[in-house]
Amino acid sequence: MPRIWKFGRDVDTDQIVPGRYAPYMRPDVDVGTAAFIEAHPEFNEHALPGDVIVADANFGCGSSREYAPQALYNRGIGAIIARSFARIFYRNAINLGLPVFVSNELCYQVEDGEKITLCVRTASIMAGNETFQLQQLPPFAVQIIEAGGIAAAVRATGKFPEGIA
Amino acid sequence: MIARPQPQTLSEQIFSEKAGKPVMAGDLVVIHPDVAMGHDSLTPGIIKIMREQLGINNVFDPNQVVLVMDHVAPASTVGTANAQSQIRKFAREQGIRLFDVGRGICHQVLVEEKIARPGRVIIGSDSHSTSYGAVSAFGTGMGSTDIALCWGTGQAWFRVPETIRVAATGRFERGTDAKDLALWLCRKMTIAGATYEAIEYHGLDWLPLNEKQTISSMAIELGAKAGIFPVCSETCNGSSLPDWLQVDSNATYVRTVAVNLSQLQPQIAIPHSVDKVVDISEVEGESIDVVFLGTCTNGRAEDIQRAAEVVQGKQLRIRMIITPASSRELQRSIENGSLQILLAAGATITTPGCGPCMGRHQGTLAEGERCLSTGNRNFKGRMGSPDSGIFLASPAVAAATAVTGVITNPKSLACETELVHA
Numbered sequence: 001m002p003r004i005w006k007f008g009r010d011v012d013t014d015q016i017v018p019g020r021y022a023p024y025m026r027p028d029v030d031v032g033t034a035a036f037i038e039a040h041p042e043f044n045e046h047a048l049p050g051d052v053i054v055a056d057a058n059f060g061c062g063s064s065r066e067y068a069p070q071a072l073y074n075r076g077i078g079a080i081i082a083r084s085f086a087r088i089f090y091r092n093a094i095n096l097g098l099p100v101f102v103s104n105e106l107c108y109q110v111e112d113g114e115k116i117t118l119c120v121r122t123a124s125i126m127a128g129n130e131t132f133q134l135q136q137l138p139p140f141a142v143q144i145i146e147a148g149g150i151a152a153a154v155r156a157t158g159k160f161p162e163g164i165a
Numbered sequence: 166m167i168a169r170p171q172p173q174t175l176s177e178q179i180f181s182e183k184a185g186k187p188v189m190a191g192d193l194v195v196i197h198p199d200v201a202m203g204h205d206s207l208t209p210g211i212i213k214i215m216r217e218q219l220g221i222n223n224v225f226d227p228n229q230v231v232l233v234m235d236h237v238a239p240a241s242t243v244g245t246a247n248a249q250s251q252i253r254k255f256a257r258e259q260g261i262r263l264f265d266v267g268r269g270i271c272h273q274v275l276v277e278e279k280i281a282r283p284g285r286v287i288i289g290s291d292s293h294s295t296s297y298g299a300v301s302a303f304g305t306g307m308g309s310t311d312i313a314l315c316w317g318t319g320q321a322w323f324r325v326p327e328t329i330r331v332a333a334t335g336r337f338e339r340g341t342d343a344k345d346l347a348l349w350l351c352r353k354m355t356i357a358g359a360t361y362e363a364i365e366y367h368g369l370d371w372l373p374l375n376e377k378q379t380i381s382s383m384a385i386e387l388g389a390k391a392g393i394f395p396v397c398s399e400t401c402n403g404s405s406l407p408d409w410l411q412v413d414s415n416a417t418y419v420r421t422v423a424v425n426l427s428q429l430q431p432q433i434a435i436p437h438s439v440d441k442v443v444d445i446s447e448v449e450g451e452s453i454d455v456v457f458l459g460t461c462t463n464g465r466a467e468d469i470q471r472a473a474e475v476v477q478g479k480q481l482r483i484r485m486i487i488t489p490a491s492s493r494e495l496q497r498s499i500e501n502g503s504l505q506i507l508l509a510a511g512a513t514i515t516t517p518g519c520g521p522c523m524g525r526h527q528g529t530l531a532e533g534e535r536c537l538s539t540g541n542r543n544f545k546g547r548m549g550s551p552d553s554g555i556f557l558a559s560p561a562v563a564a565a566t567a568v569t570g571v572i573t574n575p576k577s578l579a580c581e582t583e584l585v586h587a
Contacts, residue, residue, distance in 0.1 A: 010356050010357065010438060012544045014542070014544035014545065014546060014547045015544065015545065015546075018524065018546050018547070018551075019206075019523035019524055019525060019547065020523075020524050020525055020529075020546075020549075022206060023210060024205070024206045024207070024209070024210075024236070024237070024244070024245060024248055025237075025242070025244065025245070025525060026244070027244045027247070027248070028244075038545075038546050038551040039545065039546075039551070057357060058356060058357035058360065058388065061356055061357065061388060062292065062542060062544060063291075063292050063542075064289075064290060064291055064292040064294075064306035064307060064308055065207070065308070066207075066210075066308035066309040066310060067210075067309075069308075084357065084360065086357070086360060086388055087360055087361050087388060087390055088292060088306055088307065088308060091307070091308065091311065092308035092310065092311075095308060095310040095311060096310065149218070149310070150310060150314065151214055151218035151219050151310055151313065151314070152218065154219060154314060154318070155218065155219050155220055160195055160320070160322055163193070164193055164195065164322045
């Protein structure tokens with residue numbers, strides 16, 4: 001069963017994937033193997049598809065490197081739920097089809113390692129015996145995530161998703 | 166120029182002009198950015214997304230795209246060499262302007278080449294694309310997929326940001342400069358203090374271009390989407406000035422951050438966050454292993470010259486790596502004699518580009534090493550080992566520290582000799 005990985009505030013993209021582990025530097029290696037390789041080795045070794053990251057404010061600050069959310073996407077992370085996100089990371093994650101939810105409280109209400117069930121469509125999670133209703137994603141983000149990323153969405157429709165254009 | 170029904174911030178003015186209709190903070194717009202820049206670190210991935218995921222083989226508008234080789238320059242591995250070779254071939258095929266290895270950091274090159282101009286919208290595959298605000302452009306960083314979409318379709322979407330006004334008064338005391346203001350803003354506003362928002366810098370029209378670049382480059386360290394200076398004929402020398410782009414004091418600003426420059430001490434960001442900033446007096450005497458002078462924030466000839474003024478007539482106690490921001494800045498630093506002073510004192514110099522800023526080459530840090538850098542980020546492990554530490558400061562503090570081997574206020578070193586401009 002998927003679990004929660006808890007993080008603090010201001011998790012920067014150098015922690016998620018150091019620049020030294022960029023695809024540019026290791027073209028033959030899946031960048032997913034570098035997720036939190038130095039900042040959180042336990043996550044790097046044991047995170048499984050479906051696991052959920054719950055974090056404090058300003059998740060993903062720093063660089064524009066899309067390979068940071070790409071690494072988490074490649075690992076099959078089900079969603080990131082944070083008090084807030086850095087701008088470029090938030091946009092990159094949605095563009096890739098990685099669900100990102102904003103919740104002011106959740107990081108205070110759940111524990112690291114807790115089992116979790118997530119429904120992206122309804123924006124609800126179950127952790128322990130409690131159900132938490134998250135704020136729904138904006139409609140354009142839902143479209144993008146359901147299409148499998150903004151590139152797939154634009155390729156299918158020939159235009160930017162509705163709500164943006 | 167389009168009619169404006171209400172007062173607008175610089176960002177609102179620029180997006181209204183691009184959208185062909187008045188837009189305000191909060192509005193979503195799809196526009197044709199003037200420039201979509203890619204650098205060597207991410208361009209191969211952007212090409213792949215455009216071709217394989219979007220199914221578009223050629224860029225929509227070759228004149229919109231600019232490529233710069235700066236992140237690993239020259240190539241350090243077969244992998245980076247192959248990537249650069251692929252980028253050169255792509256640029257030739259597509260008829261795209263390419264600034265190759267040694268020309269310099271993308272953000273410096275685009276300003277020098279006047280590709281970054283007042284009123285333009287410039288997106289780049291690099292978070293420090295906020296730098297273009299120094300020449301009154303709306304510059305912002307985006308990820309590879311957004312850049313690929315722009316290359317393939319010519320378009321990008323934006324939410325017009327709210328704006329924070331930085332209102333400066335006074336002048337810098339001797340020993341402080343724009344870097345101290347940039348670090349002080351991180352200290353005051355925090356690393357997330359301007360997330361999703363643009364910043365306008367008021368009261369700083371008198372600053373030279375290089376110092377405006379220092380400040381705009383670090384707007385992203387507050388989470389800002391852009392960091393824009395008002396149009397100024399001296400800064401934008403040679404570029405045509407759009408008469409529609411002017412500060413309107415009745416525009417709506419979400420808040421104002423006031424600062425009196427004359428009260429600033431030299432500021433230092435300590436490991437491992439850009440907003441862990443203290444007055445230099447709190448960390449003077451801390452030992453440092455290596456000094457790095459460079460980056461899009463502080464790698465210009467004026468920065469190198471400032472360092473030379475501090476070092477003049479002295480020898481360095483520790484390693485000092487100098488990475489000029491561009492080939493032009495390197496030549497200026499040779500011509501005005503400042504590089505000669507620094508090399509004679511024991512400094513070394515690398516190819517113009519990003520240098521060791523992200524730990525890939527030209528000065529990667531070892532376990533336990535402490536670097537004082539003139540760069541913009543000190544996240545854990547950024548320049549090398551996760552057990553290393555990075556302090557951020559101005560070129561003057563960097564130079565004084567290289568002389569003594571410990572964090573040093575340039576005021577406490579005698580530096581009577583002023584360099585003569587070439």
